[in-house]
Amino acid sequence: xxxxxxxxxxxxxxxxxxxxxxxxxxxxPLIVTTCxxxxxxxxxxxxxxxxxxxxxxxxEQLLRIDDHDFTMRPAxxxxxxxxxxxxxxxxxxxxSEVDMDFTMTLYLRHYWKDERLAFPSTNNQSMTFDSRLVxxxxxxxxxxxxxxxxxxxxxxxxxxxxxVYPDGNVLYSLRVTVTAMCNMDLSRxxxxxxxxxxxIESYAYTDDDLMLYWKKGxxxxxxxxxxxxxxxxxxxxxxTTKLAFYSSTGWYNRLYIHFTLRRHIFFFLxxxxxxxxxxxxxSWVSFWIDRRAVPxxxxxxxxxxxxxxxxxxxxxxxxxxxxYIKAVDIYLWVSFVFVxxxxxxxxxxxxxxxxxxxxxxxxxxxxxxxxxxxNPDEMMIDPQITGYGSMDVNTTGNYGMPExxxxxxxxxxxxxxxxxxxxxxxxxxxxxxxxxxxxHAIDKxxxxxxxxxxxxxxxxxxxxxx
Numbered sequence: 514x515x516x517x518x519x520x521x522x523x524x525x526x527x528x529x530x531x532x533x534x535x536x537x538x539x540x541x542p543l544i545v546t547t548c549x550x551x552x553x554x555x556x557x558x559x560x561x562x563x564x565x566x567x568x569x570x571x572x573e574q575l576l577r578i579d580d581h582d583f584t585m586r587p588a589x590x591x592x593x594x595x596x597x598x599x600x601x602x603x604x605x606x607x608x609s610e611v612d613m614d615f616t617m618t619l620y621l622r623h624y625w626k627d628e629r630l631a632f633p634s635t636n637n638q639s640m641t642f643d644s645r646l647v648x649x650x651x652x653x654x655x656x657x658x659x660x661x662x663x664x665x666x667x668x669x670x671x672x673x674x675x676x677v678y679p680d681g682n683v684l685y686s687l688r689v690t691v692t693a694m695c696n697m698d699l700s701r702x703x704x705x706x707x708x709x710x711x712x713i714e715s716y717a718y719t720d721d722d723l724m725l726y727w728k729k730g731x732x733x734x735x736x737x738x739x740x741x742x743x744x745x746x747x748x749x750x751x752x753t754t755k756l757a758f759y760s761s762t763g764w765y766n767r768l769y770i771h772f773t774l775r776r777h778i779f780f781f782l783x784x785x786x787x788x789x790x791x792x793x794x795x796s797w798v799s800f801w802i803d804r805r806a807v808p809x810x811x812x813x814x815x816x817x818x819x820x821x822x823x824x825x826x827x828x829x830x831x832x833x834x835x836x837y838i839k840a841v842d843i844y845l846w847v848s849f850v851f852v853x854x855x856x857x858x859x860x861x862x863x864x865x866x867x868x869x870x871x872x873x874x875x876x877x878x879x880x881x882x883x884x885x886x887x888n889p890d891e892m893m894i895d896p897q898i899t900g901y902g903s904m905d906v907n908t909t910g911n912y913g914m915p916e917x918x919x920x921x922x923x924x925x926x927x928x929x930x931x932x933x934x935x936x937x938x939x940x941x942x943x944x945x946x947x948x949x950x951x952x953h954a955i956d957k958x959x960x961x962x963x964x965x966x967x968x969x970x971x972x973x974x975x976x977x978x979x
Contacts, residue, residue: 597728631681658712725766814856
């Protein structure tokens, strides 16, 4: 009985195997043949490996990434590896005098040869990769010296490109925005020219391991013709190479990108120089206003002084607090001095007029009655005595209550002093004689001296700074 069951089982197994072999010939998409207590899988049912989940892609196999240690530089232990650099400046974004820095967006490209990445190729075509492969191979460790902020653009992906050629030459390019320090000399502001520099250097490798150089000299630096700034005119870009020494680590190759900027003056002419000049000219108007018009001349002087103070404060608010004098400070403060002197000029005129009137009033009080003077009207109209031409007798006779103030008082004093009889009774002081000044002459001279001095200052100023 046992032998009969064993024979039947063997027959069943053989039948299942025959069926499976027969079905394999028909190549169904999915075949599973089952027999009692046995399960058979067809060879075509076995799944092929998923290449997308493979730890190594074909390109990495071609470049033999796992066959080398890319933590070491190419040709480690030998001569320094040359790394060429070129730059495409996309934009100059901002120039800040307050923060003493500039912001630049550029394409930074590196060129070197790594024989470990060489691969066979029949058509000599290069392979291009993105940032994912960059993390697995050796790349130069460049950084921007004196940079405050910098970043690689990552929209919509990291703006990084790696191109490998069959002979092992590598091109590594990235798009960077960097904010770097720029030491500005503002002593000639706003008539200044600034030169700023962007410095590129290897962080870890000295000149014994890495030789950094501009790939094509000055032609390695390219700029977009559409680059423009609101306050500056870009005069030129140029490159240099120097060695930088650090006492702890050694000598490093450093690449410099120099660019020269000249400031546009027209904005400052409209916002600073013209208003200051107009305020100075406005202060001169008081020289043509009568000295007795105090309500007119005093507010005019105060208004111009306060306006100049506002202009100076506004300019200094937008500038760094430097310890030296700028060109705009010289112009504004000299203009402020001219405006202030015009106020002082009226104060001097008003003071001298007041002193003269006080002296004449005291002299008139000390004079005897004019009754003893023979026909004082004739004496006052005599040009040899008074120094004036013919006058109206009715007008000059009322010297006790003068209508023309200063002139009639002066005439009366001269009449009294020219009469020997009266002069013997009055002791003229030497100081009183010196005070005989025509205060109108100060305004007359100021009308010429102030504009002439200011024009001379402008000629000297613009000849020095322009």
